Amino acid sequence: MSVRLKLTLSYAGFLMLAGALLLAAVWVFLLRGRPGGSFDPNLSDFLRAFDPRNFGPRVFGAAAAAVLAFLLVFGLVGGWILAGRMLAPLTRITDATRMATNGSLSHRIRLPGRNDEFRELADAFDTMLARLETHVAEQRRFAANASHELRTPLAITQTLLDVARTDPNHDTSELLDRLHTVNTRAIDLTEALLLLSRADQRSFTREPVDLSLIAEEATETLLPLAEKRGVTIATSADITPTIGSRALLLQLATNLIHNAIVHNQPEQGTVWVSTSTHPKGVLLTVENTGEKLTQELVSTLTEPFQRGTERIRTDHAGVGLGLAIATSITHAHDGNLTLTPRSAGGLCVTVQLPAAPPHTGR
Known part of the structure; x- marks a missing residue:
């Protein structure tokens, strides 16, 4: 069952229980007359109308059943409407979560209304989305920059090797020095990327x-x-x-x-x-x-x-x-x-x- 249906049945059940207890209390009160079923003569004519001799169990039972049926219908309809209104913020939060799952991190809930638990949850979710969007943007820029930085020494190395292949008379010592410099830079970059990843993951002993x-x-x-x-x-x-x-x-x-x-x-x-x-x-x-x-x-x-x-x-x-x-x-x-x-x-x-x-x- 959905949460809305559970809340509806809970509201209706509580209303039915309260109605049954109220009817039971009324019936017990009516039966608490004086011995012989006579009421105190000082009581008003209104209470005399509820004399158990005129208002027996069958009549009272039928009236109580009608009242409980009305309370059941009223509780189900009213509970369904109230549960829908109370859970409406959760629907907006769920929709925003689905959009974020599909890759849309720019969407915000911006839940209006008073500052209750649902509003705090929505605001916290908006803050999380904003930070996540910023983090993803930074990671994308970092990946693009890292790809570019790593591609540069590789391209230079490829060019130097092509020169050495096409020109056998080229100065080998100069070529090796340039290759060593480019390779050292690539190694430094790789080690820096690994160090940055280690720091971001906090995988170290304090x-x-x-x-x-x-x-x-x-x-x-x-x-x-x-x-x-x-x-x-x-x-x-x-x-x-x-x-x-x-x-x-x-x-x-x-x-x-x-x-x-x-x-x-x-x-x-x-x-x-x-x-x-x-x-x-x-x-x-x-x-x-x-x-x-x-x-x-x-x-x-x-x-x-x-x-x-x-x-x-x-x-x-x-x-x-x-x-x-x-x-x-x-x-x-x-x-x-x-x-x-x-x-x-x-x-x-x-x-x-x-x-x-x-x-x-x-």
Whole structure:
């Protein structure tokens, strides 16, 4: 049976039960006369009309049956209408679910009326559809960009091999060097995609980690690159305990510092790396000098394969996933990553992560 029919039968059954109890109470009350069946002379003529000697079981039974039949019909019709009105929001939610199942994620329920349980359910479903639509759009863009990025090194490799085949006198060492460079870029891109997928799926073990030590290790690793490019790294570290994957958090800090070094002034650039505690958690901040950026451009830098103009021209071009991976790692650790353009030029990246709970062991 449908829910509407079940509600209808429930309404009708409850109405029948209430009517039967009411009729039974009336009958018992009428039979509670004085001995001999006489009523108190002080009672009104209206109550005397219900004397059991004039209103016997057969007459009362027939009247009660008629009343119960009327209540049954009334309960079924009224219950069907009321159940239909109450379940109308569920019909709209069901229709929206079917449309979403068929691939239409742009449809919204937008249930009108008062703020009841059905309205809360519809609003929650609309919010879920909006997030799902955004997520699917991002995945489609990511798949398209990834396909394009992977196709490029493969196409270059194919071209180099064709040249080697048609021109046997071509310099083999130069060809091998170019193939090695292209192959290395393809491997880096594949590893970055795998790392991004791992962060999105949160398939890692959480353990206590000091974010200041993570930032220090990432800084020491990238110090030769900074010196080569004439960039100075200034550090300021407070003990910042958090919970997460040490490997992923190290990748997060490495990506941010590497990005700050590469996207900097050609000479005499500076990168500031600091960790600190905050009432809402722990902070990792990476700032750098560089060209002035607009808020519109900064808001797109965390999308996969988004590159600034400088990144394309450098020998450390990367694969366009550095900030996207950093964002995914941050979200996987229940944190927030914020990008803010500096007024003097450059970028300020702030990562806020939950602080590790205090140690309660004895």
